[in-house]
Amino acid sequence: MARIGFIGLGNMGGPMAANLVKAGHSVTGFDLMPDNMARAISGGVAAAPDIAGAVAGAEIVVTMLPAGAHVRQVYTGPGGILASAAKGTLLIDSSTIDVASARAVAAAAAEAGMAMLDAPVSGGTGGAEAGTLTFMVGGDDSAFAKAEPVLQKMGKTIVHAGGPGNGQAAKICNNMVLGISMIAVSEAFALAEKLGLDHQKLFDISSKSSGQCWALTTYCPVPGPVPASPANREYTPGFTAAMMLKDMKLAQEAASLANATTPLGAQAAQLYSLYCSQGQGNMDFSGIIKMMRGNR
Numbered sequence: 579m580a581r582i583g584f585i586g587l588g589n590m591g592g593p594m595a596a597n598l599v600k601a602g603h604s605v606t607g608f609d610l611m612p613d614n615m616a617r618a619i620s621g622g623v624a625a626a627p628d629i630a631g632a633v634a635g636a637e638i639v640v641t642m643l644p645a646g647a648h649v650r651q652v653y654t655g656p657g658g659i660l661a662s663a664a665k666g667t668l669l670i671d672s673s674t675i676d677v678a679s680a681r682a683v684a685a686a687a688a689e690a691g692m693a694m695l696d697a698p699v700s701g702g703t704g705g706a707e708a709g710t711l712t713f714m715v716g717g718d719d720s721a722f723a724k725a726e727p728v729l730q731k732m733g734k735t736i737v738h739a740g741g742p743g744n745g746q747a748a749k750i751c752n753n754m755v756l757g758i759s760m761i762a763v764s765e766a767f768a769l770a771e772k773l774g775l776d777h778q779k780l781f782d783i784s785s786k787s788s789g790q791c792w793a794l795t796t797y798c799p800v801p802g803p804v805p806a807s808p809a810n811r812e813y814t815p816g817f818t819a820a821m822m823l824k825d826m827k828l829a830q831e832a833a834s835l836a837n838a839t840t841p842l843g844a845q846a847a848q849l850y851s852l853y854c855s856q857g858q859g860n861m862d863f864s865g866i867i868k869m870m871r872g873n874r
């Protein structure tokens with residue numbers, strides 16, 4: 579069993595660290611927020627007073643932080659991971675961040691004598707608690723081979739997507755599809771309502787036809803056809819509109835840097851931005867259907 583440092587013990591990192599403890603690993607954690615630190619301690623994580631304390635003696639360090647700026651700071655800032663961890667430590671960042679930051683930090687880690695993987699996840703807080711996350715991993719083969727058994731304690735599906743940054747690339751491409759397809763499904767239901775077509779009838783037909791997609795069949799934005807979808811509980815998340823907006827913006831940033839043309843992604847980012855600006859950022863992203871039908 580490994581000695582693991584874990585930095586960022588929030589909604590995702592807290593339960594992920596607890597699953598590593600349950601698997602028999604020795605986990606030492608650090609978070610800036612005392613409440614999150616306390617919750618992690620109750621899950622069996624040993625508390626460190628700072629980053630250096632969390633990474634001291636660790637074979638593997640996992641980070642689960644809000645955004646690229648936090649990851650850059652925690653890795654390359656004074657007293658950060660690269661200044662504090664021993665050469666040869668395996669670094670795994672599971673935050674969802676921009677591809678450019680992921681590649682820059684991986685290069686800085688290599689210079690400091692440490693292999694780094696970007697390993698963002700999908701599956702949300704439910705998946706983090708149940709240990710059923712999907713990990714999309716970027717980095718070299720030997721680092722991936724070493725990380726895989728540890729990631730398996732926090733997730734069910736582990737995919738090696740290629741070199742550094744490719745885990746983040748996979749994550750934002752996938753979420754761009756989801757963000758766009760949720761708007762498409764919402765528009766279709768809003769149109770069906772105007773045409774007098776019943777929700778269930780549209781669902782029954784489309785879910786067996788060429789309109790079939792995850793946003794429709796697993797996460798249907800109207801109540802009824804998929805009882806577990808957030809539409810059945812007034813759009814309490816699930817996956818917040820603010821998080822979807824973050825991922826759509828990351829996709830646009832990456833598209834701009836790579837000279838890729840993503841007009842529907844750009845339009846979808848604008849629509850989630852508008853929805854969030856109406857005070858709906860903490861609602862589930864599928865609640866965007868209300869905006870599509872004029873806030874009803």
Ligand code: NAD
Pocket residue numbers: 585586587588589590591608609610611614642643644645648651652672673674675699700701702703816817821824
């Ligand atoms: P969160 O805000 O609950 O947790 C982030 C934690 O990082 C906080 O506890 C914060 O105090 C800590 N932190 C920030 N800066 C720090 C620093 N310098 N040192 C130590 N700790 C620091 O966020 P979350 O929901 O756990 O999400 C984490 C990441 O996972 C994000 O990148 C998010 O996009 C991604 N993600 C979240 C979900 C979800 O459903 N919540 C799903 C998939 C991916």
